[in-house]
Every structure is written in C-alpha cells, then in structure tokens.
Amino acid sequence: MTTSLDLTGLAARPAQVWGAVRLVPLVRDEPIGDLRLHAELYGDAAGLVEVGPRHAYLSYVPHGFVATWTGDGTPAAAYGTQLCAERDQVPAATMGLRFHRRTARRQAKDRLRFLPLHLSLEGYLALHSGGPTIAWEEWSHRAVSQGLSPRAEEAYAGAEVRGLADALRVFEIHPGQCGVMVYVADALAAAFAVPHPDDYRALHPTLLQDLYGELIHHYATLVLPVPDFRARIADTRIGSLEDLRGAAAEQEEAWARFHDTTMAAGLLGHAYTWRTVHRMGRFTLARLRPPFRPKEENHIGEAITDDSGRIAYLKTFRLSESQVRRGHLLDRLAAHDWHLPDAAAGLGIDTAQLGLRLEAAGFAFLLRQDVLDGYRKRARTGRG
Template sequence: MTPPDPTGPEPTGPDLTGLDTRPSQVWGAVRLVPLVRDEPVEDLRLHARPYGDVTGLVEVRPRHAYVSYVPHGFVATWTGDGTPAAAYGTQMSPGGDSPPTATAGLRFHRRTARREAGQRLRFLPLHLALEGYLALHFGGPPIAWEEWSQRAIRQGLSPRAEEAYLGADVRGLADALRVFEIHPGQCGMLLYVADALAAAFAVPHPDDYRALHPTLLQDLFGELIHHYATLMPPVPDFRARVDDARIRSLAELRTAVAGQEDAWARFHDTTMAHGLLHHAYTWRTVHKLGRFTLSRFLPVFRPKEENHIGEAITDEGGGVVYLKTFRLSESQVRRGHLLDRLAAHDWHLADTAAGLGVTEAQLGLRLESAGFGHLLRQDVLDGYRSRGRTPSR
C-alpha cells in the first residue's frame, strides 16, 4: 500500500507495506477491498479456536473482569528460526462440549492474551483493542477533587459498558462474504459500509485468510456501521476505463490495465483509507512472539472525525502481519476525548473546561450526556443543570 507522505507529520498508523490492494467488490452498501501479499509470512500462522455461542467472562487482571460475547479466540503459532510454521485446522462450528441451546452458558477466559505450551499464544480477536478502550483512564480521578462522587474516587469508571453489533446483523455483510471472490494470495480485506471504513482485517498467510474469512460475521461493529448498512443506498462500483482508441497491441492493453490498477490503489490508500492509515495512534505492547510483537492501539481522539481502535502483530521492521480494527461511533469518540482531556488536567474540572474553551457547567453537562454523570456529586451535577437552564444576561 502507499507509504506515508515523508514531507508530512509522522503518522503512527498501521504499516501495511507488503499488502497490496486489489479492485473492490460491491454488494449493496458493502464494499470489500482485498489485501494481497506477494510473499506470505511463513513463520507465523493463525487459526481460530471456537468457543460456541456462550457468554464470555474475561479476567483482565486480578479482581478485574468483563463480560462480553466471545465466539472464538485466535491462536498464533510461530517458529524462532524463521522456518515455516504450521497452522492447526480451523473449525468454526462448536464442538460436542458446547452447552445445550436451552441453557445460558458462561465460559471463563484468563486474560485477553495468554501464552500456551510451546511457541503458541491464544488471544481474543478485537477484545484486545476493545479492552484497551474500556480501560482508558479506568481508575478515575487520581486526586479527590470536591466535585467527584465517592463512587468515582473508590471505583473509578467501574463498571463501564459499550455496545456493538454482531457482523451477522450488519445488513448485506453475510451475502457479500459468501459471494465475493477470494483472490490468489489474499491475506486480508478492508471492509466499507456506505463507503465508510468499518474494519480492517489482515493475517500472515492466504491459507489462514481462507479459514478465517467467515469469522468476520462474528466480529463486532459500531452503531454507525449498522445504521449505514440499514439505511444507506447501494454504493457505486469503481470500474476501470481504458481508451480503446489508443490501444494498438496487447502490450499497450496490459500497460493501460496496470495503470488503472495503480490509479485505484493510489486513490484507495490516500483517500478512502486515509482515516485509518494516516493518523497518530498510541501503541501498547501486549506480548512478544519471537521476532513478532502483539500490540493494541488507540487513536488521538478527534471529535467529528473518523477514529479507529485496533490490535496488530508486527514484525521486527514494524510491518503488519496481523490486523483487526474497530471503528468508534461519534459518542464513543466523545467519551474517549473527554477522558483524555480530564486525564491531561489531572481530572480538575475547571482546568479541563478552560482547556476545552467551555464553562465548568457546560463540561459537567457534557460528562452527563456522555454517560459519566454518575461520577459527579449529585449536588454538583444539579448545580450544573440549574446553571444550564438559567438564561444568560
């Protein structure tokens, strides 16, 4: 894909060098852009471990856990000497140990990423990224400012919840994944709904992708993507246009076709995928896997703009070997932005309000609107509401 502009600010977005885009395929409002590797990564392989249709309880650290839908985990297998690694067979249907459908099952997971015997790591796809977002400034106010409730001081942001839609509920996605062609060498895709980038998915090897392609239906998507898929009309297909009047030979036709493919790739990488690839992120290392590193990343929250969270396995040069992303809704972006601004000002409301260019009362009402009103003392919040209703003179 197109590398970052060396003359501009240095982005820290996913480095998709080595993954080339192919012409998109369209089904209604869904557009899939294949990602193809010329050289697959042989010494890291992925396979899915199905958990069935049960609720997952994930322990992220002692005395801290969260409940979520966890349909499967990914298991990464790697070698230490660069020799090819073998991927275990992938089975997407639940095994015989799944609970009866008439009961509500509960499966316990220790950590979102856990080392297993040998050169193997089990991790929960997308949950690495989502847990990083949920844990954003989770401890709450570090200083007991008088405006914060005792609950905020003692418990921080616990409990904290976010909503998402299952891929199977995104209109058109199941049909698109079923009918679209998988290219030779395809190791991933970029998924657009109404030409809004919904998710990026990449794996080391084409065999891994073919096995894991159906798991996109079990991924999580934000409310924006669900609404776009439901409400927006079909998107146009980008078709190649070759001026046949200038074609005199097969060689000229091949050159014209290659030029159209290059033009599409440049347009896609610099325009359609700009919101993911060309912005700054904060990266946190989760686990080392030989020459590879499993990390998750958060954006510099930009209200009213495209924001993605994600997780990646990168090689020693920083190139992406595995990638999954989740596009945040505008309300999720606002929550992340507010928490970042509060943390930057040690959770002092007056200083944070001044930094945002609003009054303290306006900030308090923003916190309530974002779902954080319970963190404020009731009398303080009532005072903010009263000031908000009082007409200015």
C-alpha cells in the same frame, strides 16, 4: 509509542460490491511464513474474560485466534480451525457462560491464544477506568472509590449488519489475498489482515462473527447500494496485448492509490498510541488507540508486527461518535489530573459546560449530585 499505521507489503486490489457493502482485498507480494493464525471456535455462549486481579468483563466471544511462530524464520505449521468438543456444547435451553483467562495467553512456547478485537475493546473499556487520580471536591464518592467500573459499550455482531453475510459469501478471494477492508456505505467499518493466504481463506468467515459499531449497523440498514468503481481504458491507446496489460496495470495502481489516500485515509492518515501486549519471537502483539478526534473517523485495533515494523496481523473497530466523545473527555480529564476547571479551560468551555458534557456522555455518576444540579441551574439561567 505513538506512530501511524503502515500497510507496507499489503496492496489493495479492485473492490467487490454487494448492496451497501464494499470489500477491498489486500494482497501480499510475499506471505509471512514463520507466523500462522488459526481460529478456535467457542460457539454462542457468552464469555467472561478475566483481564487481571479483580478485573473482568462480560462479552460475546465467538472465537479466538491462535498465533504459531518459529524462532528461526522457518515456515510455521498451520494447525487448522478447532471446533468445540461435544462436551463443550451449550444446551439449547440454557445460556452458557465460557470463562477466558486474559485476552492474550501463551498456550505453548511457540503458540499464543488471543481474543480478536477484544484486545482493543478491553483497552478502550479500561481507558482511565481508575477514575479521578485526585479527590477534587466535584467528584462523587463512587467516582473516587470505584472509578468508571462497571462500564458498558454496545456493538453489533457481523450477522446483524445487513448485507454483510451475502457479501462475504459471494466474495471472490484473490490469489495471494491476506486481508480485506470492509466498507459499508463507503464508511470504513474494519480492516483485517493476516500473515498468509491460507490463513485468510480459513478466517474469512470469521468476519461475520466480528463486532461492528453503531454507525456501520445504521448505514447498512438505511443506505442504498453503493456504485461499483469500474476501470475504463481508452481504446485509442491500445494497439497490442502488451498495451492492454500496461493500461490495466495503470488502472490497478490508480485504484490502489485512490483507496489508500482517500477511502482509507481516516485509518491510515493519523497517529496511534501503541501498547505492547505480548512478544512472540521476532513478532510483537500490540493494541492501538487513536487520539480521539471528535467529529472525525476514529478506529481502535490490534496488530502483530515483525521486527522491521511490517504488519503481519491487523484487526480494527470503528468507534461511534458517542464512543469518541467519551474517549476524548476521559483523555482531557486525565491530562489535567481530573481537575475540572483546568480541563474545561483546555477545551475552551466553562466548568458547567464540561459537567453537562460528562452527563450527556453517560458519566453523570462521576459528579456529586449537588454539583451536577448546580451546573444544570447555571445552564438554565444562562450564567457562566
């Protein structure tokens, strides 16, 4: 299913700024009471996540989320954050390894444990991971027999993003707040939303443990503080407290409109491919991925929606330009059954240029060495 991301029911409130970090609160008019989230903390041990038979990946997995729901619309209980038991703590002198069975796993009839962001990252890592569907002559034996495995991508923990820890620490949580949009140098780093204000208060610190892309880390390190957007009300319009309240409401609405149509346009203004991961009563957990538009803003993510399509939970990750290029190339190859000449024609380039793009994207191992050498020679001599 392909559709846009709709944040109906979540309204942006005035931003708070700390250095290059701008945090925009998302407030619900009416909390979702029959779905609740809490965190399970796993510590600093690396995580080995089994996603299927003979398929797994190794990653930093600091915490998981547990979703609890009811089948009749009555309020669900909030279990609260669960700390690691003492016997699960990792000895200081060793590097621990925690095993996780699947990125989303049912724990009880009305409870599902899933790994935040890992649903979407696993979907990106697994993108066309089987490799060529037809053994065209250009592809290497490894590409045909093993596909893209093993594949690695890099990200930064929130603690490594300069200024984010302080911004989260001093952030004033709004009444009714159920989410936040995180900007670094006014580039959207992540969107995060939960069903209930109590869930947000409990999970607000986990933003520091989340993963952020290369661009965001770069901006946080090199960019100067961003300006604060302050509301200005002409005193000539104000004759009473009622006038002041009305003018303040207008400014708040204008800010929300500017945020949704300008600052968050790269996230909200495009269609995504949604893939259902798990159904939970009237709720659906899904991962979403973009069409990989080069030189544009691209986000992957995961969401829980209710039976009317309203977002109950959302977490997104902004891809770097190199990650977008890799996704775009793989999509184009898959769309043409991994036939290099057809894929190159679809991109408006010749086969040698496509081969060199694959090499630059880190996919040189997919091509036979003699084929790649031929593409390099054609590039040097200027032959088409």
